[in-house]
Amino acid sequence: MSKRQLAMVMDLNKCIGCQTCTVACKTQWTNRNGREYMYWNNVETYPGTGYPKNWMELGGGFDAAGDLQPGVIPNLEADYGVPWDYNYESLMGGASFRPNVEPTWGPNWDEDQGAGAFPQDNYFFYLPRICNHCTNPGCLSACPRDAIFKREEDGVVLVDLDRCQGYRYCIAGCPYKKIYFNPKISKSEKCILCFPRIEQGLPPACAQQCVGRIRFVGFLDDEDSQVYKLVHKYKVALGLRSDYGTQPNVYYIPPTESPAKFDAEGKIIEGSTRLPIEELEKLFGPAVHDSIATLKAEMKKRKETGVSELLDLLIAYQHSDMFRLDNNYYQQVAKENKRNPLAPVDTRYVAGKFTKAGGHI
Amino acid sequence: MKKILTSILSLGLACSAALAADAPVNALKVTDSLDGITADSALWSKAKFSEVTLYPQTALKMNDKKANDMNAADKAKKAEVAALYDGKNIALMVKWADGTKNIQGSYSSDTYSDGFAVQFAGTTKKAEPLPYIGMGSEGRPVIVHLQKATASVYEPNGNKDVETQVNRNQTNLFGQELKDYDAKVASLAKTDYERVFTAQGFRSLTEIKDGSAKSSASMTYGTNGWSGTLSRPLNDDYIKSNGTVPVAIAVWDGSKNGRDGLKNLSSWVAVNLEGMKPDAKRLGEITEVSKGDAAKGKEALATNGCNGCHQITAEDPASVMAPSLKNVGGYSTVAYLRESILKPSAVVVPGYNRNAHSNTPWYTIEKGKRISAMTDYSFLDKKTVEDIVAYLKTLKAEVE
Numbered sequence: 001m002s003k004r005q006l007a008m009v010m011d012l013n014k015c016i017g018c019q020t021c022t023v024a025c026k027t028q029w030t031n032r033n034g035r036e037y038m039y040w041n042n043v044e045t046y047p048g049t050g051y052p053k054n055w056m057e058l059g060g061g062f063d064a065a066g067d068l069q070p071g072v073i074p075n076l077e078a079d080y081g082v083p084w085d086y087n088y089e090s091l092m093g094g095a096s097f098r099p100n101v102e103p104t105w106g107p108n109w110d111e112d113q114g115a116g117a118f119p120q121d122n123y124f125f126y127l128p129r130i131c132n133h134c135t136n137p138g139c140l141s142a143c144p145r146d147a148i149f150k151r152e153e154d155g156v157v158l159v160d161l162d163r164c165q166g167y168r169y170c171i172a173g174c175p176y177k178k179i180y181f182n183p184k185i186s187k188s189e190k191c192i193l194c195f196p197r198i199e200q201g202l203p204p205a206c207a208q209q210c211v212g213r214i215r216f217v218g219f220l221d222d223e224d225s226q227v228y229k230l231v232h233k234y235k236v237a238l239g240l241r242s243d244y245g246t247q248p249n250v251y252y253i254p255p256t257e258s259p260a261k262f263d264a265e266g267k268i269i270e271g272s273t274r275l276p277i278e279e280l281e282k283l284f285g286p287a288v289h290d291s292i293a294t295l296k297a298e299m300k301k302r303k304e305t306g307v308s309e310l311l312d313l314l315i316a317y318q319h320s321d322m323f324r325l326d327n328n329y330y331q332q333v334a335k336e337n338k339r340n341p342l343a344p345v346d347t348r349y350v351a352g353k354f355t356k357a358g359g360h361i
Numbered sequence: 362m363k364k365i366l367t368s369i370l371s372l373g374l375a376c377s378a379a380l381a382a383d384a385p386v387n388a389l390k391v392t393d394s395l396d397g398i399t400a401d402s403a404l405w406s407k408a409k410f411s412e413v414t415l416y417p418q419t420a421l422k423m424n425d426k427k428a429n430d431m432n433a434a435d436k437a438k439k440a441e442v443a444a445l446y447d448g449k450n451i452a453l454m455v456k457w458a459d460g461t462k463n464i465q466g467s468y469s470s471d472t473y474s475d476g477f478a479v480q481f482a483g484t485t486k487k488a489e490p491l492p493y494i495g496m497g498s499e500g501r502p503v504i505v506h507l508q509k510a511t512a513s514v515y516e517p518n519g520n521k522d523v524e525t526q527v528n529r530n531q532t533n534l535f536g537q538e539l540k541d542y543d544a545k546v547a548s549l550a551k552t553d554y555e556r557v558f559t560a561q562g563f564r565s566l567t568e569i570k571d572g573s574a575k576s577s578a579s580m581t582y583g584t585n586g587w588s589g590t591l592s593r594p595l596n597d598d599y600i601k602s603n604g605t606v607p608v609a610i611a612v613w614d615g616s617k618n619g620r621d622g623l624k625n626l627s628s629w630v631a632v633n634l635e636g637m638k639p640d641a642k643r644l645g646e647i648t649e650v651s652k653g654d655a656a657k658g659k660e661a662l663a664t665n666g667c668n669g670c671h672q673i674t675a676e677d678p679a680s681v682m683a684p685s686l687k688n689v690g691g692y693s694t695v696a697y698l699r700e701s702i703l704k705p706s707a708v709v710v711p712g713y714n715r716n717a718h719s720n721t722p723w724y725t726i727e728k729g730k731r732i733s734a735m736t737d738y739s740f741l742d743k744k745t746v747e748d749i750v751a752y753l754k755t756l757k758a759e760v761e
Contacts, residue, residue: 032528033515034468059426067681068717070426076470085530141717142424144621146564161517163567167621168471172425173717181470184515186554 001135005155006193007227008207009216009237010128011253011314017043017111017126021206021215025130028194028205034184036083037076040191041206042107046127047115047279051107052079052177060138061175061244068141071172073181080180081106116274121261123274127283128214130206131178131191132240132248133157139190142173147188153333154219155249156193164188175244201327213316218324220249225324226313227251234298234310236291238284253314254280254288256295382648382694385631385639386411388444388451388606395450400581400588405454408443413610415440415457415625416691416757420495420684421563421712427471428618435617436761437691438625440610444632451602451632452592453479455610462582463615467512473615474554476509477580477589480609482629483559484601490700491629491646494609494692495622496560498708499731504599505558505566506591508578509613513550522549559599562711563622573598587612595634604637605644609692628692649695651751653744658752661745665738670723674756681718683735684710691757698750705735 025041044050052058052074059071074080083106084099091097114124133150137157140148147163148170150156159170159179166186170179179190194204198217202208207215218225220232230237230251237251258275260268280288294310302308316322334341389408398404417435440457455477466472482491483502490501497503525546534542557574560566576593595602611626613619631647633639662673670683679685689698700707709724709731724731738746 031531033526036528037470060424066719067721068424068713070424070429072426073471076468080470082468136716141714144421144423144564144713145566146714162570165566165621169424169621171470183466183468183470185517186465186511186514187516 002150002155003152005135005220005249006133006198007218007220007231007249007251008130008204009227009230009251009253011214012125012127012255013253013257014212014214015043015126015128016212017045018211019043020209020211021128024205024209025191029192034182035180035189037080038180038182038189039107040178041128041130043126043128044108045111045114045124046283047124048110048113053105055177056241058177059175060173060177061246062136062138063245066245068138068173071175073168073171074177076183078105081109119262119266120264121274123258125255125275129176129178129240130250131157131193132176132246132250133193134249135247136245138173138175138244138246139170139179142169144169153330154195154198156195156198157190158192158195159188159190161185161187175241175246198325199327199330201325203323203325207323213319213322216322219326222324226322229309229313234294235287236294236310238287238291240283242285252284253295254284254291256292382628383413383630384411385605385633385644385648386413386442386444388446388632388634390635391445391447393447395445395447395452395592397577398445398452398590398592399579400454400590404445405443408445408454410441410443410456413440413442413627413630414438414691414760415610415612415627416688418495418622418624418626418692419688420710421622422679422685423622423713424717425618425623428623431617432619432623435625435758437758438612439760440612440627442610442630446595446634449594450592451595451606451634452590453608453632455479455589455612456586457612458586459612459614460585461616462510464510464512465615471618473618473620474509474511474613475580475587475615475619476507476613477587478505478507478611479591480505480611481600482607483599490696491607491643491694493562493697493708493710494626494628495710496563496566498562500561502559502561502599504574505560506576506578506593507556507558508580508589508591509554510580510582510615511554513547513552514554515546515550525549564711564714602634603640604634605640606632606634607643607647608632626692629694646694646696651695651747651754653747653749653751655748655751655755658748658750661741661749662752665741670735682721682723684712686753686756688757690754693753695750695754698753699746702741702746702749703737703739705733705737706731709733
């Protein structure tokens with residue numbers, strides 16, 4: 001466990017599935033150098049196949065006894081999808097508009113399909129996912145090279161690309177399949193929680209750009225942080241599939257309200273909800289009941305009295321109210337370690353541990 | 362009577378041959394330089410090939426479900442090894458059968474390359490027994506030369522070539538300029554996936570990137586198999602050689618998702634440099650044959666409850682508490698097996714991350730040293746230890 005832990009809370013009631021976070025992440029980190037197929041941040045439709053395809057059934061994570069479970073490494077073409085582009089340049093020569101590879105699968109292939117029968121009881125919601133920067137990461141445990149580490153300063157889970165040898169056991173070990181293989185450099189890569197931004201006091205790109213203002217970022221031990229209040233004080237934000245045993249540090253406010261179902265005549269079935277609670281229980285565990293009860297109670301309280309700290313937090317009147325990052329903290333870490341305050345605080349890329357001459361080009 | 366005696370004798374010989382280590386490889390002295398030698402070199406025509414058995418690595422089971430299923434029934438392989446030396450460098454050629462030529466896909470997430478590696482024992486301050494076969498052990502380093510059959514790899518080279526790290530579609534280049542850009546990116550690729558590592562136990566493998574370890578390796582695919590060559594200095598910062606150079610060979614099969622521990626490996630093999638005095642101690646350690654009684658050893662293993670933590674044969678349930686012993690006889694020396702019984706903490710196979718099985722910690726760290734959870738069996742009498750060692754030497758997969 002790291003000294004401090006950064007966490008993100010995503011309010012699923014506010015996610016509109018616009019993919020601005022996905023694009024923010026992609027343009028910042030994954031549009032080049034063999035990462036083209038990767039989505040460190042993706043927004044999937046739930047229920048759905050997700051990204052990569054059926055990731056919840058691909059193993060990894062820990063069982064109740066704390067033993068790492070074997071997993072499957074997804075196939076780029078069949079499970080992630082090969083990114084395709086179009087022949088824009090040839091259009092001028094009269095060619096017909098075609099993709100450069102035959103698209104067979106990709107993220108959001110089943111966007112907005114959801115489950116149930118329209119219009120009676122169909123339903124879905126959006127589930128944005130990044131690396132959970134777990135307290136007990138499956139990827140880290142699976143690595144036979146000690147190439148994955150969790151930073152002491154903030155619990156960000158990173159791959160030391162100098163040590164990584166491209167074995168891909170980390171992908172099998174991560175139950176969220178949020179670590180990817182970069183075939184161009186033959187190493188694994190993953191969401192870095194935008195640590196170079198975080199260290200300068202800026203939120204991760206996905207959170208900064210989120211138009212729905214669903215993402216809160218801060219330190220879990222900071223009692224004034226939004227994430228502390230949502231996770232520990234009100235206990236409304238819950239980890240995704242915490243039954244995998246990795247102790248994820250991205251938390252979700254579960255979808256609280258859903259419309260009623262219609263009967264065969266198209267009339268509203270009073271008291272019904274489209275979103276089956278079992279589905280939410282599967283994703284967020286039994287605590288989802290208390291979370292939803294608290295959220296509903298606070299909504300009621302807000303309606304009646306006009307006061308609710310929790311709802312004020314969730315509304316996020318000011319974008320800046322969603323993040324409590326600590327540039328001074330990182331500056332302090334850099335100072336204590338006599339490092340350049342502008343350089344990333346981690347020096348693990350600098351020297352090979354067992355190289356006699358100690359150097360690293 | 363004579364006939365019976367002969368057959369008894371030959372039976373005895375066959376038995377001891379099964380228990381013995383691979384015979385030493387004789388390195389032929391050549392006058393031509395071995396720098397950058399490949400499999401095509403005429404120098405190999407004089408070299409004598411010796412058989413080396415490569416056993417599937419089963420001490421540890423990795424967490425790739427598909428690969429584990431593919432490799433579940435793995436058998437040992439035979440490789441042919443020859444060696445040359447020119448006084449400055451040593452060169453080895455390894456030939457092994459592989460029905461498919463596998464090269465990791467350039468845009469694929471789940472394909473793997475064929476490859477081979479040669480491990481050398483690193484120098485230590487004072488004389489030590491040979492390092493543990495799997496990546497060495499604390500205080501007893503190994504040097505591993507790895508050659509994989511890969512397509513182009515664009516590994517970060519530390520030169521901060523950021524201007525070439527942009528997707529070609531997002532550059533503002535067109536026509537010839539874009540072609541030039543593509544050519545520049547292509548020129549940054551490494552097409553030869555050759556690496557030199559140093560390690561002191563599983564998980565500590567670290568690439569030597571400072572140029573202090575010179576080597577030249579190549580792989581050529583022929584009819585139904587690979588020929589791999591490696592040449593490296595006999596003496597450098599990492600190894601000091603005398604008349605006997607201990608080496609160990611590993612090969613990976615990409616068609617079975619082989620990489621890392623999913624490999625076949627030999628035990629330590631002695632390479633005797635022709636015309637030089639063999640190092641009797643090293644040679645003895647590598648070629649020692651156990652004199653114990655394997656049947657009694659099997660009983661002793663049961664009496665002492667070894668199967669409580671170790672998987673002994675393929676039929677026993679797998680255990681995460683201790684390394685599986687099902688191929689231990691194939692890739693271990695007698696000296697290593699004896700040492701493991703008498704001084705379990707002398708070499709602790711660090712194995713996978715302890716966090717992967719947090720409730721079965723097979724070692725603790727005291728004052729920076731790994732202390733094995735295994736009972737110290739130094740109380741056993743000498744004969745029993747030898748019997749156990751003899752039995753452990755029989756634990757190995759059949760040759761395919």
